[in-house]
Amino acid sequence: MTSVAMPFLKCIKTSYTKQRIENSKRNGLRHAIFTPQTKELFKGYYIGEWKNDVKKGRGKEVDRDGWMYDGSWLNGKKHGCGILSKISRKDHTIRRYYIGQWIAGKKQGFGHNWFKDGSYYEGDFCRNKRHGYGRMWHCNGDYYEGAWKDDLYHGMGLLVKDNGNKYEGQFIKGKKEGYGTYYHIVTGQEQRGFWTNDWFINGTISDADFRQRATCPTPYPIPEVEAITRINDSQNTSEIMEDDQKAEFVFIEDVCKRAPKRIIENICVSINTCSCLNSIS
Template sequence: MGICQSTHIQYLEDLKIRQAPILYVKKSPVLGMHKVYLGNLPTLDEFSHEDDQIRRASFSYNDDVIYNGQWTRNKRNGLGILEWGDGTYYEGNWKADEIDGNGKFVSNNVVIEGQWKNNQLNGYGIYKVDELYKYEGYWCDDQKLGIGKEYYDDESQYIGNFDQNVKSGIGIYIWNDGSKYEGSFKQDCLNGMGELRWANGSWYKGEFVNNYFHGQGCFQWSDGRRYEGNYVYDYKNGYGKYFWEDNQKYEGYWKNDKWNGHGILTKSNCIIEGEWIHGKLQKVK
């Protein structure tokens, strides 16, 4: 029993190893460049044509905006291009003076192509900001809603559900090193049940809260060691089992990643059952 008591320290050294490299989940940006231009479009009210005939003409507005396209009853209707003095433009479909249907908006490094209604993105659309960011998916009143894909400047990507512009629901997040998470999201964070696999072979399957391991889960290191039990914000807390690759194990209580409380350490040649405080054996039963 003396040998068994003295050698448990080498097992505690294993627990100091960080579970896996830290991975960061990119936030979904708020995309609003087009609203600066499309939020207050000029009108054709100063012209007197009131019939239903579709006309095509070019008009210049006082604020250095030019429209070239079809119009009916003093309103932009059909295909047309609206250009601003700084080079920004929208090209596509119009209805009753509003952007409605398929169209393309370009301003500096922003390119948007997709379906519009009431001057807002509605339906399927692609929003690209140079090589820094790209979204492909569905919109509702200028907000990402439903299934979509996001591509980020660090070559990570997200494929899954959105709600009110943020990742929410079931999705997949892939990092540039090949690490991958599949599971539930809420407010742009890993929330709920999910499985996270690192490129080095380590994995975690269980509950998440705001990108932390939180609740019941199982973590396995790439060398075969495994923990099954409760987490509190990434730390082993509460009851859990820790298995070494040679099938030796500890089962019992934890606090802040250390054995704390009643526990049993099972080795190949003996068993230690006792009380632990901050990872140190205090009393043997």
Template sequence: MGYIASLHELATTERRFYSKLSDIKSQILRPLLSLENLGTTTTVQLLQEVASRFSKLCYLIGQHGASLSSFLHGVKEARSLVILKHSSLFLDSYTEYCTSITNFLVMGGFQLLAKPAIDFLNKNQELLQDLSEVNDENTQLMEILNTLFFLPIRRLHNYAKVLLKLATCFEVASPEYQKLQDSSSCYECLALHLGRKRKEAEYTLGFWKTFPGKMTDSLRKPERRLLCESSNRALSLQHAGRFSVNWFILFNDALVHAQFSTHHVFPLATLWAEPLSEEAGGVNGLKITTPEEQFTLISSTPQEKTKWLRAISQAVDQALRGMSDLPPYGSGSSVQRQEPPISRSAKYTFYKDPRLKDATYDGRWLSGKPHGRGVLKWPDGKMYSGMFRNGLEDGYGEYRIPNKAMNKEDHYVGHWKEGKMCGQGVYSYASGEVFEGCFQDNMRHGHGLLRSGKLTSSSPSMFIGQWVMDKKAGYGVFDDITRGEKYMGMWQDDVCQGNGVVVTQFGLYYEGNFHLNKMMGNGVLLSEDDTIYEGEFSDDWTLSGKDNSGLIEQVGKCSLLPYFLKVCEALVLFLL
């Protein structure tokens, strides 16, 4: 067949195809969707999606048929053919439609529809049979419907066939030949791929019909496809109880471990599978690692072990890449399978770990543990963003903790080690205090600066010095900026303890020993009038010693108290 004849064949068959799609749309889909009480909300949504994608495909075919008529009256250059020039639009439209109809099929298909819809379909069974080109009168209604709505996929084979005919009209070395040949391969490849997708959907539907009802309701999803399962006892759990039942089901997005009426779902994006060596006692064993579980599966034969390992690895790889196994458009070769990476990016919500229960981690992983940069969020609003190592916060990171009572939050930015604040960091408290310095085991430890309030606030203060286990200890300086008072000296357990110096804005100066925030022991007190008292101070405000005149050798509590209290009032307020 020549070039022009092949183009006429394409135009003619495209118009017929458009006419059939239009009939299905106007005589089946539109009346069906106009009925009330079609079924559950999910069923209606899935059917509406099928109808929407079908309408889009119908419109595309109609436009293509019209463009072919214009093309035949024009220059007729092969490279200007819409089916070549906009091949990605055709391929995407068919893929989207196939996805919607297979999702509908997996969830039960037309059997999900309520009685009014089924009655309508039964009344129009002859029309359905004619449109679907099913000649056997004994064919069941549901089978006719499946054939009818998968009918558009067959058109891809026709595209591939006609494009190949057109290619033979050119020299093998010409660009036109290569373009037509490649496009033909693309359409044929997609047709085969979508055919496999239909079989996967039918296989999955058959599985759901035999699966226990309650678990089906929770596990069944439109996009979920069955890859393989262990009901033939080809796979078992190591060290399982004698009477336990363990059923493993591999879907395209998760590995499910079912036991009697319970089950657990392990998302593939955070699942690692590796074969056990003979030295580890696992001739036919597979080690499965997830963020919160690790278990060993034993296969019945080496062949089963290879089969399951390959199936899991391929499924994990596809889940991580977020794509189907369809080759890239323009390539006739199949995708080279890869072992899923040990290090990967994924999102996971913890359900078991007490520290992380219900928290969601989104970031890098390594062999089942957060490792690298990531974000960890708890339901109560806590959030850590930064580096992880072996499942714990480690490295530089930012941590936020809501304070509901104050309607603010604590905020830490700095270094971490093994899940705890450790090293240099800045902690801003909801109260307004800010600590800059060293941390260890989530506590202030080492040298640091604590600021309370701002310079414009009613009570700004500052401490700079040493900390031990979240308390002031060692040498430190406390400066009460509002009162103009400063303490420089030793601390222990958050109180002044040992030698120190106090200076106030009123000219009072004390240098000596402190005990539990009180001047106690040997010391020198200088008042604002330059009077110096040197001697032994006690916690009942008794002073034994001399003043700078040398006339007072010993001053008792009663004689000194009125004057001494006046002198020390500011110091007492400052220290306490």
């Protein structure tokens, strides 16, 4: 008679303790609560997916300090797309701080970031720092658009100040460095040249195309002209001074004498400063 081996009679090699540990591991959708050590802190919890007792998949976590993350997880760390927020201890309102991509628990990729002082940034991140191309709205009214490196302006960029003045050119470690142009919107001038450590060291300053529309255009040493009564016959007349003062002669012309076809240095360096200069090319 032939004996038949029964599979259910095989000896189980896994110990009872190890088997209980494997069965106790969290897998799938679970809800874990973490009790805070002090009453002032929040009660931390995690609701989401697990694999082999590690957070993996979609989940939402609130830690004991009030930080809340809702998004994707991998190997127990934030990974993928997610939202980071903070719960206020006073009124329990929720304020968003970051929306975007994560890799291994750090901001990396494109994202939106709100700062405590009210500033806002949207652009590229690398290991929790602004790195790559991005735009920044500062709380003081300044605006920057361009390249970043390690949380600082670095590369080509455009910086617009709160008063309207703007700089377009190169930056290194957050400062103007290299060739760039600074537009003085208030005075209507362009400052082109080379910069070092935010200082203009070599270049030129000239009137911009928008100077005539500037709020406070730069004044020039134009000769003063006294207001006098126009005389039609264009002849020499004498003005007798009272109080026994000596008479002095004043020569009056009926029209403003036209300027030559070139700009006179140290007198007028701007076209259309006087009405008689409109025809100067």
